[in-house]
Amino acid sequence: MIALAKREFFDSFKSIKSLLIILFTTVVSWQTAQYLSSNPLLIQEAAVQGKESEFVTAVTAFMVIALGFLFVFSVSHDIINKEIESKTIRLLVTKKPRSHIMLGKFLGTLLFWVAIFTISYLVTAIIAQVWVTIEYLKMVSFLTYIVGMVFLVSTLVERTKLTMFIGVFAGVLLPILGIASVMVDKWWMTVIEYLLPYTYTEKGFLMIIPFLMGLSFFFVATKIMNRKDL
Amino acid sequence: MTAVHIEELTKAFGAKKALDGISLTVEEGEIFGFVGHNGAGKSTFIHTITGVLPTSSGKITVLGEENLDNVKGCMGIMPDTANLYEYMKGVQFLKFMGELKNDKRTKKDYYSLMEAVGLGVEGDKKIKDYSFGMRKKISIAQALLGNPELIILDEPTSGLDPESSIKIRQLVKQLQQEGKTVFLTSHNLDEIEKISDRVGILKEGRMEKLGTPEELKNVEQEKLTVVIRTEPVLEKEDVLQMEADAVFLQKEGPNTWLEVETETLIPAISKAIIDSGKQLYEITPKKESLEDIFMNT
Numbered sequence: 001m002i003a004l005a006k007r008e009f010f011d012s013f014k015s016i017k018s019l020l021i022i023l024f025t026t027v028v029s030w031q032t033a034q035y036l037s038s039n040p041l042l043i044q045e046a047a048v049q050g051k052e053s054e055f056v057t058a059v060t061a062f063m064v065i066a067l068g069f070l071f072v073f074s075v076s077h078d079i080i081n082k083e084i085e086s087k088t089i090r091l092l093v094t095k096k097p098r099s100h101i102m103l104g105k106f107l108g109t110l111l112f113w114v115a116i117f118t119i120s121y122l123v124t125a126i127i128a129q130v131w132v133t134i135e136y137l138k139m140v141s142f143l144t145y146i147v148g149m150v151f152l153v154s155t156l157v158e159r160t161k162l163t164m165f166i167g168v169f170a171g172v173l174l175p176i177l178g179i180a181s182v183m184v185d186k187w188w189m190t191v192i193e194y195l196l197p198y199t200y201t202e203k204g205f206l207m208i209i210p211f212l213m214g215l216s217f218f219f220v221a222t223k224i225m226n227r228k229d230l
Numbered sequence: 231m232t233a234v235h236i237e238e239l240t241k242a243f244g245a246k247k248a249l250d251g252i253s254l255t256v257e258e259g260e261i262f263g264f265v266g267h268n269g270a271g272k273s274t275f276i277h278t279i280t281g282v283l284p285t286s287s288g289k290i291t292v293l294g295e296e297n298l299d300n301v302k303g304c305m306g307i308m309p310d311t312a313n314l315y316e317y318m319k320g321v322q323f324l325k326f327m328g329e330l331k332n333d334k335r336t337k338k339d340y341y342s343l344m345e346a347v348g349l350g351v352e353g354d355k356k357i358k359d360y361s362f363g364m365r366k367k368i369s370i371a372q373a374l375l376g377n378p379e380l381i382i383l384d385e386p387t388s389g390l391d392p393e394s395s396i397k398i399r400q401l402v403k404q405l406q407q408e409g410k411t412v413f414l415t416s417h418n419l420d421e422i423e424k425i426s427d428r429v430g431i432l433k434e435g436r437m438e439k440l441g442t443p444e445e446l447k448n449v450e451q452e453k454l455t456v457v458i459r460t461e462p463v464l465e466k467e468d469v470l471q472m473e474a475d476a477v478f479l480q481k482e483g484p485n486t487w488l489e490v491e492t493e494t495l496i497p498a499i500s501k502a503i504i505d506s507g508k509q510l511y512e513i514t515p516k517k518e519s520l521e522d523i524f525m526n527t
Contacts, residue, residue, distance in 0.1 A: 003329035086313045091372065094280045094307040095330040097299035229243075230282045 008108025
């Protein structure tokens with residue numbers, strides 16, 4: 001399991017897409033932090049309103065909330081079905097239980113995404129001299145939801161080209177739906193609101209719910225995997 | 231101890247039964263050969279006993295365990311249709327596979343393993359640049375990682391040159407000497423006959439025949455075929471006139487094929503041919519090979 005998690009983690013860094021995402025998130029965070037540190041009045045104004053921490057971490061939070069689905073789907077959409085399509089999964093399942101394979105891959109992928117956004121978070125925090133644990137945990141919870149969903153889609157849909165298409169579609173649609181559902185007062189939007197992670201990020205302790213939902217997606221994916229003909 | 235015990239194993243894909251009630255026991259230290267036509271169910275069988283495919287019904291016990299997950303570390307499997315990680319180099323691939331089996335060998339040991347399967351130093355290039363034979367060899371190598379007690383090889387020598395095939399056969403025999411159980415499938419019946427202690431013949435998902443190569447041949451050879459070369463050639467009428475218990479089968483060129491009850495009748499047949507005034511050049515009992523048995527299955 002650890003070997004799989006390790007490979008998944010390091011291999012995720014090796015694609016052009018991930019390198020571009022790392023570059024993008026780091027440069028955006030760096031530029032924002034530079035701007036904030038050269039304009040301390042902005043932080044002071046936010047501090048007066050008691051929103052200093054949210055202000056400083058807003059850029060990373062925005063990247064996760066608005067672009068998280070798109071980023072994770074574009075790099076990790078084929079995390080499971082790539083192995084099934086190429087039949088390399090047969091090498092794995094003859095060595096390890098399927099649940100271990102799933103867990104190893106899930107942990108490796110989650111760690112990769114957490115690492116990328118932690119770098120972005122750290123850049124801002126170090127330059128702006130502010131570290132907010134609660135905002136960081138919100139980000140981890142949100143990312144767990146996204147990675148869990150990507151895992152489930154990759155297990156359910158066996159063709160990598162299709163998950164790429166679904167990923168781009170979902171990556172654009174879900175943030176729009178999620179943010180709209182928080183703002184629009186319609187019953188069907190309320191259903192969407194509670195199914196997506198956006199609403200929970202502003203509800204204190206309930207921020208753990210996206211994390212739990214992400215784990216649920218992972219467990220469902222593992223159950224499906226256990227019954228699959230490979 | 232029993233290495234593999236299978237009871238009434240069935241695997242269905244929709245309405246089609248790829249395996250239909252297979253029962254089999256393979257003892258520890260045995261080399262068990264599995265043969266069958268394309269689509270007979272050999273690979274499906276291997277996939278079900280290795281956990282690649284869930285079973286539809288039946289019971290599988292491997293190394294005393296019914297839960298295959300508990301014994302995966304003790305099994306070394308070379309699936310026939312598995313692809314490899316193309317972007318990895320040979321040693322890198324073996325190291326990754328080894329980590330999954332908690333194999334703690336050093337880089338030097340991985341090279342020794344590549345050498346043992348006939349890959350050599352050439353094996354340390356990217357797998358995408360490997361030839362078909364090299365892919366087979368590294369697939370076999372990864373099956374040997376983690377010092378497994380049971381080794382399952384699906385078509386290990388298909389597509390290999392004769393020299394490499396011999397090397398793999400020697401390796402299989404060596405593994406047996408080390409006390410390991412080897413379960414292999416092959417289209418090369420001569421190979422299966424040479425190295426297997428027991429053979430199973432699979433047809434349309436059912437175990438048609440099971441036994442040692444000798445047992446299978448003895449069962450088939452209740453009657454013996456004799457090839458006779460005479461001048462002039464022995465005709466059907468000549469055989470009918472003989473006072474020996476022989477049945478005419480066919481004639482081709484100077485040769486005639488007869489079926490007789492036992493080998494002890496050959497002197498009587500020889501005498502009858504000579505008495506009929508024909509010149510007898512050769513009379514040979516034809517031993518049936520596993521290939522003949524397979525073709526008649």
